[in-house]
Amino acid sequence: MDYAIQVKDLNKSYGSNQALVNISLSVRRGELVSLLGPNGAGKTTLVKHLYCELKPEVGRINVLGGNPCRSKIKRMLGVVPQESEPYDDLSVFENIYYAARIRGIGRREAKVYTEETIESLDLREYRNKYVMDLSGGLKRRTLVGMAIVHRPEVLILDEPTTGLDPLARRQLWDILKNLKKEGRAILLTTHYVEEAEVLSDRVYFINKKIISEGTPSDLRTRFSYYYEVIDYTSGKAYKVKEEELKEFISKLNGKFEVRIPSLEDVYIEMISHA
Ligand SMILES: Nc1ncnc2c1ncn2[C@@H]1O[C@H](COP(=O)(O)OP(=O)(O)O)[C@@H](O)[C@H]1O
Ligand SMILES: [Mg+2]
The missing domain is CATH 3.30.1490 (Dna Ligase; domain 1)
Incomplete structure (x- = not known):
């Protein structure tokens, strides 16, 4: 099975407001896919279904071959939700370490995984700093660390670079490119066209429904x-x-x-x- 994520005919309404209309999409293993759409397009609503914060009313979701609400599948997922923050009064190390522990990883292993994550995200010099003393870019990087410390196969990031300055955005792009090289499936949402263009193997234009799908160069020519x-x-x-x-x-x-x-x-x- 080479699909990491499959969504089929997903619909979602909030009262009379239909936020998602017949959404079908897929992400293969090793692929980085962007959902590109304006504010209110339904990006967050869609990805919440993939990490079981919402359950499909109509349609089907399959993550790593199963239902994303099963704990076995949840453990293979890493998520950076929109507008989430690390804990201010914990250090970078502690935030990432506790994220590993919450995922059921034992103390000793969690420590090793945390050190490796800190290394791979270039967070060494901030290891013992409290999150409240960090820049927005470093906070976001810590969040990515919390999402990947348990070595998930699928990574979902909801607008990971919104609000970051250009340098911090580029640094996060490099991190995402490296994570992709490790063979993970990555789904990210963005309203930045350049971000989707630079990072993605494929892009879905979304505005309540899928307007179009293709590689960035496909879309340009088509x-x-x-x-x-x-x-x-x-x-x-x-x-x-x-x-x-x-x-x-x-x-x-x-x-x-x-x-x-x-x-x-x-x-x-x-x-x-x-
Ligand atoms: N919890 C909610 N209750 C009611 N309406 C919501 C809720 N969450 C999102 N919406 C509405 O659903 C639509 C899609 O929102 P959202 O998924 O947040 O879009 P995006 O992430 O692309 O900005 C918007 O019209 C928004 O107002
Ligand atoms: Mg959103």
Whole structure:
């Protein structure tokens, strides 16, 4: 079974507000997949089903071959929920160590796992610092440590870089890339197009329903309804349809450049038409 996560026809309503409409998606082992969508798109609602904070009313969820509410499956999951924080009045070491203990790991082993996690996340110099004295980026890194200390096969991160400064964001990207190399399945949610583009093997555009799915470059090409032509003589940029491109270019006199739209252009186009 090479699927780590499978979701089939998931629906969820809060009263009359339908937050998720017929969501189907999958994440393979070793794959990093992003759910990219604006605020209110249902990303958190969706991932909560994957770690058993919500149970499907309609639809099916399969994580590592089973029901994510089974304790055996839960132990193989690592989660960084949106807006979660480590305990302020514990040190980095203590936060990660207790996260391991809560997952049922014995004292001695938990200590070894914690030291390894601290090492792999480059948290050595902050090991004994209280979380209250750390920057937002280091707090988030501690949270990732708490989520991975028990060596889960599947990692779910809900907007892991929201609110971080650009440097802390890049550092977390590097951490995620390394975790991916270790063969874990990673599902992350984000509203940053660049983040999805840089990190993901595949992206799902989501806005209550799945609007589109593909590799970042798939999505860019598939949705290039138009090209962007930059006329260096006038300094203007134009959106030109493929069938009109030849004629358009033939009328330009000086230097010009033809680009396909960025993933961000595609995203904005899709979200505004959904
Ligand atoms: N506990 C809740 N009760 C009622 N409505 C909720 C609850 N959680 C989320 N919603 C609504 O569901 C929709 C999706 O929210 P959410 O899953 O948080 O989206 P995202 O994580 O993409 O920002 C929004 O309209 C939100 O207001
Ligand atoms: Mg959310």
